Each structure stands twice: as structure tokens, then as C-alpha cells.
Amino acid sequence: MKDIIGIAWFGDELAYHQALATFTDSRDMPASFEDWKTLAKRECEEIKRTGNMALRVDIDPEVFVGWCNSHGFRADSQGRTAFVNHAELEYEKTGKGTIIE
DSSP: OOOEEEEEEOOSHHHHHHHHHHOTTGGGSOSSHHHHHHHHHHHHHHHHHTTOEEEEEEOOHHHHHHHHHHHTOOSSHHHHHHHHHHHHHHHHHHOOSEEEO
16 A cells, blocks of 8 residues: 655645745745755655655645644744644545645
């Protein structure tokens, strides 16, 4: 069985910059949306190359920060990882989500 591997996803440049404004570790993120897209594309290719499926996990800043607050995380890389892991589990239970082709 293929593993489902989630990737934190930003729909466009505006969403990326809005998310960066909420992250406590934004300095560790790619400087531009284009740089992030390049990184995400490489990650997707690697996931698929290893025979797994990449799950798009949209990061809506308001939803993300609320989720982090209610689950005891900061809005940083650990919070993003936990949020993405939660989305992976939900996908496995419900099949709802977007697989990146």
C-alpha cells in the first residue's frame, strides 16, 4: 500500500504571504512564493518517485492558527507538521482531500 505524505500547500502568492505573517518561524521559509513552489514541486516528485502519494494540505492562516492554539502548538514548523499529519489521518479515514498528480 502506498503511503500518503502530506505537503503544506499555499494556493497563491497572497495566501503564501498571509501565512508567512502568521508563522513564528517565517524567516526559515523560502523568501518568495516562487521559491516555495520550486521546493514543493521537488518534494512532490520525490514522494511520487518513492511510490507514495502526495496529499495537498492547504494552509489557511486563520484555520491553521486556530488549530495550533486548540492543539497546543505554535504556528511554526512543528505546528505545520502536526497540522499536515492530522490531515493525512483524516484522508486515510475519509478519503477526502486532494492528491497531487
